Amino acid sequence: KPVTDEDIANDAKTTDQIVTYGLGTQGQRFSPLTQVNKDTVADLVPAWSFSFGGEKQRGQQAQPLIFDGKIYVTASYSRLFAIDAATGQEIWEYEHRLPDGIMPCCDVINRGAALYDNLIIFGTLNAELVALDRETGKRVWKEVLGDYKAGYSFTAAPTIVKNMVVTGISGGEFGVVGKVEARDAKTGKLVWSRPTVQGHMGYLNGKENGITGGDLPMTWEGDMWKTGGGAPWLGGTYDPETNLIFYGTGNPSPWNAHTRPGDNLFTSSTLALDADTGVIKWFYQTTPHDGWDYDGVNEFIPFDLEKDGKIIKAGAKADRNGFFYILDRTNGKLLNATPFVTQIGWAKEINIETGKPVETGNRPGNPADAKGDDKKGTPVFAAPSFLGGKNWMPMAYNPNTKLFYVPANEWSMDLWNEPITYKKGAAYLGAGFTVKLLHEDYIGALRAIDPTTGKIKWEYKNVAPMWGGVLTTAGGLVFTGTPEGLFKAFDAETGKELWSFQTGSGVIGIPVTWETNGEQFIAVNSGWGGAVPLWGGEVAKKIKNFNQGGSLWVFKLHKPAAKPAAEKTAAK
Numbered sequence: 001k002p003v004t005d006e007d008i009a010n011d012a013k014t015t016d017q018i019v020t021y022g023l024g025t026q027g028q029r030f031s032p033l034t035q036v037n038k039d040t041v042a043d044l045v046p047a048w049s050f051s052f053g054g055e056k057q058r059g060q061q062a063q064p065l066i067f068d069g070k071i072y073v074t075a076s077y078s079r080l081f082a083i084d085a086a087t088g089q090e091i092w093e094y095e096h097r098l099p100d101g102i103m104p105c106c107d108v109i110n111r112g113a114a115l116y117d118n119l120i121i122f123g124t125l126n127a128e129l130v131a132l133d134r135e136t137g138k139r140v141w142k143e144v145l146g147d148y149k150a151g152y153s154f155t156a157a158p159t160i161v162k163n164m165v166v167t168g169i170s171g172g173e174f175g176v177v178g179k180v181e182a183r184d185a186k187t188g189k190l191v192w193s194r195p196t197v198q199g200h201m202g203y204l205n206g207k208e209n210g211i212t213g214g215d216l217p218m219t220w221e222g223d224m225w226k227t228g229g230g231a232p233w234l235g236g237t238y239d240p241e242t243n244l245i246f247y248g249t250g251n252p253s254p255w256n257a258h259t260r261p262g263d264n265l266f267t268s269s270t271l272a273l274d275a276d277t278g279v280i281k282w283f284y285q286t287t288p289h290d291g292w293d294y295d296g297v298n299e300f301i302p303f304d305l306e307k308d309g310k311i312i313k314a315g316a317k318a319d320r321n322g323f324f325y326i327l328d329r330t331n332g333k334l335l336n337a338t339p340f341v342t343q344i345g346w347a348k349e350i351n352i353e354t355g356k357p358v359e360t361g362n363r364p365g366n367p368a369d370a371k372g373d374d375k376k377g378t379p380v381f382a383a384p385s386f387l388g389g390k391n392w393m394p395m396a397y398n399p400n401t402k403l404f405y406v407p408a409n410e411w412s413m414d415l416w417n418e419p420i421t422y423k424k425g426a427a428y429l430g431a432g433f434t435v436k437l438l439h440e441d442y443i444g445a446l447r448a449i450d451p452t453t454g455k456i457k458w459e460y461k462n463v464a465p466m467w468g469g470v471l472t473t474a475g476g477l478v479f480t481g482t483p484e485g486l487f488k489a490f491d492a493e494t495g496k497e498l499w500s501f502q503t504g505s506g507v508i509g510i511p512v513t514w515e516t517n518g519e520q521f522i523a524v525n526s527g528w529g530g531a532v533p534l535w536g537g538e539v540a541k542k543i544k545n546f547n548q549g550g551s552l553w554v555f556k557l558h559k560p561a562a563k564p565a566a567e568k569t570a571a572k
């Protein structure tokens, strides 16, 4: 049977399947299921586990999809598996042929696929988008999203919006030009394209559809916009109520901000795109003239904010720069911004009137002023580190507790600038860094945040960074994993840890839950990797004993065996 627009529109309320990244296009990651709850979660046991096999382990960040009795899950190195949800038996495996010379910045990961009609669609590390027949795993169409030799790659899960498959792109560390694109999901044909850097042309149905930025004053000097980055490298969310697609955009290229005076629109921003045309309806830049790789790619989650007895159509974003933003999602106006990490060095606050950060001046110096022979600019000690108060791993919103559950991290860095010129296919940073610890006892912190005040209601601290996605349920639970290998459940109201299971490798996947024949299942990927082991600096010593892996775990409640009849009689 085909996956329909209704299936997608109803995904947040449907309990027997999961057809979108985010458990609904709004990405709230909330399930109405209650069988596994505060009282029963202690009885959660593995139903089965599935190995992705091969020597290709590395980070497993994907969110599984559930449809028609099957689990569809992507794995490292651009692989996609179809698995029987009841037995854990493989049905088919697709392994994309990757050329030598792919350039993903931050591990060979993938975050998930999209289902539409009889297709399953996912993006690959060489920046291609492939659609497979869901029954056979055979390829139906393939599109090139960007030139991998120029540093384009793809790691996110696509989003389906009204028969279209919508994608961003990765490559911000190589001076690519970010873009969000929508294609006919059945054929792959391009419908619209919207570059995320000011000055570049957008397209609709093959025709020019306005220069990105339109009448706004130019916020780049010289030719810097031509290699300006701003990669929307994480998935978007779609809000049917406003017909807007929300994408976060990444860092401006290069990191060395002295090379590119100006705000550098639309980098490190949240963009609201008209779903039908790709036109930017509003934007909100979280880190103007980003000089720390704070990026701004984090998911923007639409939700109803209750304030003074009124319901406001709002959206929330826990930005890599350390602030938790609440915006009016109809117009991008700032409603509130509060720190969600203990130390933020770059800005004192976000001015509620102007919506702009009040900077402290904590920017690394210009290499042009360097006195030494090494041409390094004056370094600064900055917090958060460039890996962010929160990175790619999605938070969740529970409409019952009215809290957001944010996988946050506490760390800092020494950061300096260096001279840099653009060269196709070469890293385009012009910066050096060492990530540093802030607290001896923890880096990661799962935090429950009240969006009406920005106050942190509870937190769970973890030694290693939190690098997995979050799921919350009407059973009053919050699920997430740790690099130490543990998959955990917390009380959504109090943060009390209620259950934990060792999966054998770091859990940086995104959990999901569904029900079949009256039984609730929970699934998550296990497999340590991602950016931390590659770029973690001093954090490396905290994680050096964590082993790689590659498996999907499925859990359900243990049913006590029926008591033998003899025993029952004896008891009487």
Ligand SMILES: O=C(O)c1cc(C(=O)O)c2c(n1)C(=O)C(=O)c1cc(C(=O)O)[nH]c1-2
Pocket: 061, 104, 105, 106, 107, 109, 154, 155, 156, 169, 170, 171, 172, 173, 231, 233, 250, 251, 295, 386, 387, 391, 392, 529, 530, 531, 532
């Ligand atoms: O600018 C980009 O294009 C881009 C892409 C990606 C990616 O595709 O995973 C990451 C980042 N930047 C990045 O800055 C980052 O910290 C990061 C962490 C991870 C990860 O999977 O652990 N990916 C990425």
